[in-house]
Amino acid sequence: MSISLQLQRAAIGALDLIFPVRCASCDAPGESPFCGVCADTLVPLAPGCPVCGEPGDEALLPLLKPRRCQHCREKPPPFVMATAPYLHGGALAEAIHRLKYERREDLGPALAVLFEGCAGPRSDCLCPIPLHPRRLRQRGYDQARLLADGAAKRFRIPVVPLLTRVRDTGQQVGRDRAARERNVRGAFAGSEKAHGLRVCLVDDVLTTGATAAAAAQALLNAGAARVEVRTLARAP
Numbered sequence: 001m002s003i004s005l006q007l008q009r010a011a012i013g014a015l016d017l018i019f020p021v022r023c024a025s026c027d028a029p030g031e032s033p034f035c036g037v038c039a040d041t042l043v044p045l046a047p048g049c050p051v052c053g054e055p056g057d058e059a060l061l062p063l064l065k066p067r068r069c070q071h072c073r074e075k076p077p078p079f080v081m082a083t084a085p086y087l088h089g090g091a092l093a094e095a096i097h098r099l100k101y102e103r104r105e106d107l108g109p110a111l112a113v114l115f116e117g118c119a120g121p122r123s124d125c126l127c128p129i130p131l132h133p134r135r136l137r138q139r140g141y142d143q144a145r146l147l148a149d150g151a152a153k154r155f156r157i158p159v160v161p162l163l164t165r166v167r168d169t170g171q172q173v174g175r176d177r178a179a180r181e182r183n184v185r186g187a188f189a190g191s192e193k194a195h196g197l198r199v200c201l202v203d204d205v206l207t208t209g210a211t212a213a214a215a216a217q218a219l220l221n222a223g224a225a226r227v228e229v230r231t232l233a234r235a236p
Ligand SMILES: [Zn+2]
Pocket: 023, 024, 025, 026, 027, 028, 034, 035, 036, 037, 038, 039, 091
């Protein structure tokens, strides 16, 4: 065996020690991103609002007649569509929590595999919805960037960071829709490089879509031609 191959194997072995293949939710060894038990808790996104992905009432057969939800009819968001492979809950919610709050940076690439489960974007580039620089320093990494890098491999679309978060907005959790919208309004600035581009925003979870809407609006203000959104999970 050549020395370089030995070194390569040793390096892979060391990586295995640091990041052995484990379930992203319960740490069961040998399976990624989820073990069989945890994978059973994943709920694919049901057909719903064709704009924001809000799950619809199955009794209305939305597949036959896609209908925008009440929010999108009353106040269309600045993005053309937002979708996700799964509903936010079960093992996926647990794994996203670990990625964001338990310093499990390694789960970014593992979870990004799940983007295979949703429609490929019709965009020129992927743009992560960024953390505020202060929060990035605290966390040490930006989970949306990790997910975008993983999604870039799946969708074969490059990552181009086009946004900065100019205001630290704090947690959206616990705020209602109107409060979320107020809280993130004007929180982002788009790069002039966005001019003329079709951009797909990438983030971990979409809840009301307020953050995605503020980010999309910043890109449109910077001259982006079109914005769509992909997240790992959609709030039910
Ligand atoms: Zn598991």
